[in-house]
Amino acid sequence: MSTIISLNTLVLFLTAGQGIIFAVLLYFRSRKTRTINIHLSIILLAFTAEILQKFLLDTNYIYQFPHLVGLSLPFDASVGIALYWYIRKATSPEKNNNIQKILKHYSLFFVCVILSIPFWLMDFDAKLTLMETGVISRDWPSVVYYSLNLQVFLKITSFFLYLFFSIKLLIAHRNRIKNIFSYRERITLIWLSNMLLLFVFGLIKGIVTLVFFQESEEELSLMGFMGYFYMTIIFYVGVMGLMQPRIYNRSERFYITELKNNFGTKKENAIDNPIESDNKNRSEIRNCDLIKKEKNTELTQSEHSNKYLKSALSEADMLRISKKLEALMDKETAYLEPNLSMPQLAEKLSLSPNYLSQTINTIYEITFFDYINKKRIDYAKQLLVNPILADKSIVDIAVDAAFNSRSAFYSAFKKHVGMTPVQFRKSSKSSLS
Numbered sequence: 001m002s003t004i005i006s007l008n009t010l011v012l013f014l015t016a017g018q019g020i021i022f023a024v025l026l027y028f029r030s031r032k033t034r035t036i037n038i039h040l041s042i043i044l045l046a047f048t049a050e051i052l053q054k055f056l057l058d059t060n061y062i063y064q065f066p067h068l069v070g071l072s073l074p075f076d077a078s079v080g081i082a083l084y085w086y087i088r089k090a091t092s093p094e095k096n097n098n099i100q101k102i103l104k105h106y107s108l109f110f111v112c113v114i115l116s117i118p119f120w121l122m123d124f125d126a127k128l129t130l131m132e133t134g135v136i137s138r139d140w141p142s143v144v145y146y147s148l149n150l151q152v153f154l155k156i157t158s159f160f161l162y163l164f165f166s167i168k169l170l171i172a173h174r175n176r177i178k179n180i181f182s183y184r185e186r187i188t189l190i191w192l193s194n195m196l197l198l199f200v201f202g203l204i205k206g207i208v209t210l211v212f213f214q215e216s217e218e219e220l221s222l223m224g225f226m227g228y229f230y231m232t233i234i235f236y237v238g239v240m241g242l243m244q245p246r247i248y249n250r251s252e253r254f255y256i257t258e259l260k261n262n263f264g265t266k267k268e269n270a271i272d273n274p275i276e277s278d279n280k281n282r283s284e285i286r287n288c289d290l291i292k293k294e295k296n297t298e299l300t301q302s303e304h305s306n307k308y309l310k311s312a313l314s315e316a317d318m319l320r321i322s323k324k325l326e327a328l329m330d331k332e333t334a335y336l337e338p339n340l341s342m343p344q345l346a347e348k349l350s351l352s353p354n355y356l357s358q359t360i361n362t363i364y365e366i367t368f369f370d371y372i373n374k375k376r377i378d379y380a381k382q383l384l385v386n387p388i389l390a391d392k393s394i395v396d397i398a399v400d401a402a403f404n405s406r407s408a409f410y411s412a413f414k415k416h417v418g419m420t421p422v423q424f425r426k427s428s429k430s431s432l433s
Contacts (some may be wrong), residue, residue, distance in 0.1 A: 002060065003059050003060050003061060004058065004059050004060055005059060006058075008058065009055060009058050009059045011231070012051055012054055012055040012058065012231075013055050015048075015051050015230070015231040015234055015235075016048050016051040016052045016055060018234060018235065018238065019044045019045065019047060019048030019051065019234040019238070020044075020045070020048055021238075022041075022044050022234065022237070022238030022239075022241070022242070023040075023041040023042075023044040023045050023048070023238075024041075025238075025242060026038075026040050026041045026044070026238070026241050026242060027041045029242065030246075032246060033246055035089065035097075036086060036089045036090050036246075037086075037241060039082040039083070039085045039086035039089070040082070040086050040237060040241045042078055042082040043078075043079055043082045043083060043086075043233075043237055044234055044237055044238060045075070046075040046076055046078050046079050046082070047076075047079075047230045047233050047234050048234065049071070049072035049075040050072050050075065050076065050230050051230050051231065051234070052072070053068075053069075053070075053071070053072040053131065054230075056068060056069075057128075057131055057132060062128065062131075066124045069124060069127045069128055069131055070116070070119060070120060070127045070130065070131055071120075073112075073116045073119065073120075073151075074109060074112035074113045074115070074116050074151070075109075076155060077108055077109045077111075077112040077151075077154070077155050077158070078106065078108075078109040079159065079199075080158055080159035080161070080162035080163060080166075081105045081106055081108060081109065081158070081162055083162060083163070083166055083195075083196075083199070084105070084162040084165055084166045084169075085097075085102055085105065087166050087169045087170060087173075087189070087192060088169055090189070090244075090246075090247055091169055091170070091172070091173035091189070091247065092169065092172075092173070093248050093253045093256070093257075094253070094256045094257045094260045108154065108158055111154065112151050112154065112155065115147040115148070115150060115151040115154075116147075116151065117147075118141070118143045118144045118147050119144050119147065119148055122140070122141075122144060126140065130148075136148050136149060136152075156203070159199075159203060160203075163196065163199065163200070163203075166192075166196065167196065170189060170192060170193060170196075173188075173189065174188055174189075176256070177247075177369070178367040178368065178369040178370070179342060179357050179360075179361070179367050179368045179369070180252055180255065180256070180341055180342045180343075180368065181252075181339075181340075181341050181342070181368075181369065182335070182337075182339075182340045182341065182368065182369055182372035182373065182402075183338065183339060183340075183369075183403075183404050183408070184369075184408065185404045185405055185408065186243075186244070186245055187247045189244075189247075191236075191240040191244070194236075195233070195236060195237060195240075198229075198232065198233060198236070199233075201229075202229050202233075205229070251341065251343035251344065251347070252341055252342075252343055254343070255342065255343045255346075255353040255354070258352075258353070258354060313355050313358055313359075315362075317355075318358065318359040318362055318363050319363065321349070321351065321355060321356065321359040322359055322363045322364075324349055324351075325349060325356070325359070325360075328348060328349060329375060332348070333379070334348060335372045335375035335376050335379070335402065336376070336379065336400075336401070336402045337402060338402045338403070338404055339404075340372060340402075342356060342357055342368050345368075345372075356368075373412045373416070374416050376401045376402050376403065376412070377401070377412055377413055377416045377417060379400075379401050380397055380398070380400075380401035380409070380413065380421065381417070381424065383397045383400060383401065384397060384421060384424055384425045384428065385425070385428040394406070394409075394421050394422060394425075397409075397421065398421075409421065
């Protein structure tokens with residue numbers, strides 16, 4: 001059969017090449033992040049396999065390489081696993097992330113490989129039908145029919161589970177960083193949330209196709225749409241993965257490990273089983289500063305008491321620490337360091353980061369993030385009302401106040417002052433006149 005080369009097939013080929021390049025770049029980008037980025041590389045290679053399969057089908061090259069038909073079948077089983085482990089290793093370095101545990105999770109992929117063997121042993125035409133239409137025929141041998149359906153069930157079920165636990169990790173991460181970092185840029189992993197939405201969209205599309213459009217003409221067009229979906233995922237994951245810095249440096253990793261040891265952590269039965277008993281671990285989660293869920297960013301005194309129940313720090317100790325902290329802020333203006341973190345500030349005070357965190361949470365009843373940003377906003381207010389700096393732009397003032405972006409400055413200013421920096425500057429001018 002003659003080959004078909006079109007704009008669409010060229011795009012597919014270039015996208016597959018792009019996926020391979022991104023996967024290699026991510027893996028070799030840095031030794032420090034290699035054990036994290038390898039999971040993104042696995043996601044990219046899984047989608048690349050799907051793209052290459054579609055390229056072979058659309059160009060008719062599959063007739064020249066018949067042994068490759070259906071070879072990509074089990075690869076998408078690794079996507080949910082890789083997504084979970086990327087998020088876990090990036091956001092939870094204190095967890096048990098050894099290679100043996102990781103391989104246990106990836107065993108699902110090898111199960112799907114075994115389940116694909118009966119299908120791979122079928123004749124070329126039957127395999128080609130599945131790849132082109134996505135229809136699992138009841139006329140095929142029982143071992144093929146049931147192994148393929150079991151594989152579909154395992155893929156969908158496992159993906160939902162890993163997606164759920166990935167979302168839980170992201171929520172826990174965003175709550176935790178409020179008491180570790182004084183900034184949010186490039187550490188909140190918003191891009192991963194967007195990627196999760198893309199995955200949910202793709203999963204819903206796959207289920208809808210499976211339930212409502214199997215063995216119909218509409219199914220063919222929907223199957224073709226997935227090629228463009230994979231293209232979007234490959235580009236987005238590759239670019240954002242390369243731009244993502246390592247979140248926790250050595251001091252932050254040491255701090256959260258110390259917290260884990262001091263307060264204990266829930267047993268990691270969640271994804272390891274992969275079912276977790278939330279009710280059993282809820283009290284431990286409340287006691288642990290790492291995974292605390294706040295309705296507002298303020299903490300109540302009773303929450304502090306429960307959270308630091310095992311702490312040896314007395315109220316008098318916390319008052320002494322707070323005075324020492326305020327003295328440092330007045331003298332050295334440590335809050336003007338844009339990338340200041342809790343362990344860094346604790347080191348300046350010659351304190352345990354956990355004691356400093358407990359003091360800020362209990363005495364001021366706010367998170368470390370809000371404490372530092374309130375100091376920065378107070379400093380920015382002084383700059384805004386200074387007549388000598390009347391011509392200074394809002395962006396320059398934001399930079400001087402140690403904010404890493406204009407949006408972060410505006411958000412923090414409105415939160416603590418109740419108006420935008422521009423409105424505050426105008427109101428201060430009118431009150432002076």
